[in-house]
Amino acid sequence: MLDFHLHRQQGAFTLDATLKVPARGVTALFGRSGSGKTTILRLIAGLERPDHGHLRLDGECLTGGENDIFVPAHRRRLGVVFQEPRLFPHYSVRGNLRYGMPRALTPAQRQQNQSRLHEMVTLLGIEDLLSRMPGQLSGGEARRVAIGRALLSRPRMLLLDEPLTGLDGARKQELLHYIARLAREIEIPILFVSHDTRELFAVADRLALVDNGRITASGEIGDMLSRLDLAPQTGRFEAGSLLTAEVLSHDDDWQLTRLGLGAGLSLKLARLAMPVGRRVRLRLRARDISIALETPTHTSLRNALPAVIHEIESERGHASAELVLGIAGQRVRARVDRLVCQELGLKVGLGVKALISSVALSGPDVISLDAMDDDIPMVNAAQPSAAQPNATQTDTAQAKAPNDAGSASPAS
């Protein structure tokens, strides 16, 4: 677990950020450009020094504290993936990947390094690139190498600074897939800086909003998106909610899939290419939800779910009112006309039906939470495996290795 309070004055800009990041999962720092996200990341990595404040990782003080400690970047063991891949142009891909790896002093350690490298290379799909130079890689390939390089340095935490910047749609989707997979499989926390809502929707578990140098709110991403008071800041997420669901069944005749939301409720949408039993994260846009007082008949909307109104925000000067509904214990945002709101007599605590068009939901709104079928089983790439008998011993040796003065070139 990481917790920090960091203060830094840069000209007219004041950064004053406080946050606790849990020991597992992906925490996203979300905010517009210039809000201070990258500076926070650089302060955590030790690349910049705060004016005052503190930073603790798993109880160890890295910045501030009683003696005003500042642990330099190379002793922090935090993996950083920057906006640009920043591969060393004079080392091959293999040399880059090995740069941060602990030095192998015994044949056993060499063996272990070799197998870790192999696992990582397989996971990221860069087997064929090992002997290439970074200048010969495409944008997406270079990012994958950069992520692999950071993970192979055995970081205690992974910091990603908009790692998908500048990639085209297809490459972005592909790399996002790798990151989402990493996030579920490695056992270290990830701090993900982004201003792209699609990226966050795909990988983030928690969201911290950054505005003008401050962290204004943080929490589970589903809760954060359904909080009406945060709408000004989460606005660029198209108003909506994230629900967890499970694939219940497929209807091949009509090409439909039934998703279970819990509490016996389910909804249908166009057939998904996922097996029954797969847990998924589903995005529901507020505008795709309609409200009825009773289950309607003679309608094309076939998903009618019982819901309870938790909150209503209806302001003069706006045509629409924002609602928060409880469906199967999950919070869901909906948007209706204020006029409708009044005519139907909607009020907090009222039971209604939430109508969801199955056409409105498409594949990209559903993200798998489980490992993919085609996944290669991954043996903890970033953490020493418990299966290795001398794991503790080698880990201590490797923790020291990067601090040795003038270590030899990492290239073989």
Place this chain on the structure above:
Amino acid sequence: MLSALEWEALSLSLKVACVAVGLSLIPGFAAAWWLARREFRGKALVDGLLHLPLVLPPVVVGYLLLVTFGRNGVIGQWLARVDIVLPFTWQGAALAAAVMAFPLMVRAMRLSLEAIDPGLEAAARTLGANPLRVLFTVTMPLALPGILTGGMLAFARALSEFGATITFAANIPGETRTLPLALYTLIQTPGQEGAAARLCAIAVVIAMLSLLASEWLARRARLRMEGRDA
């Protein structure tokens, strides 16, 4: 092929230039790194002082060296106590050549250092590399073309040094009479036009060779970085 006199001048010139470049490589890189990577008060002044030999008449530099390193000079009198005498010796000629070549070397190295993305060094640090390892595995390899160019420029400049050398180390045959000084002596001597022309040709060949060598080395370093075979 070469006469004894020519050989003497040429080998002395090469010795003086090699020593001059060899001694200034490390301080030159340090100065270039300091100027490229650090902001400090008086940076412009240090920069100006470093460039001074480039714009001063070489004779002035020679005179200042004499004042500083002469037997009664500020530093010279201390060196004399440990039996190090620089004026009128080939070591003095090397010192004069080094001082004259230093700005060119620092300039080339500094340019290549400034062209390195500091983000690469930051990335190396986050991967656990201490400052020394960053210097040796990232900064220096990436600055290598500039280091080679700087070294070669300095070497060529040291070979052609005349004014500061003749002022500080004089024109002593076999001791400080380098190629340019030998050429000057021949020109001053009636009936030696042919010998002067030969020496002149030797100077041109050596200069061309060193330029080509530096170009070849820098190209190799660049190609290696781009992943093609040199």
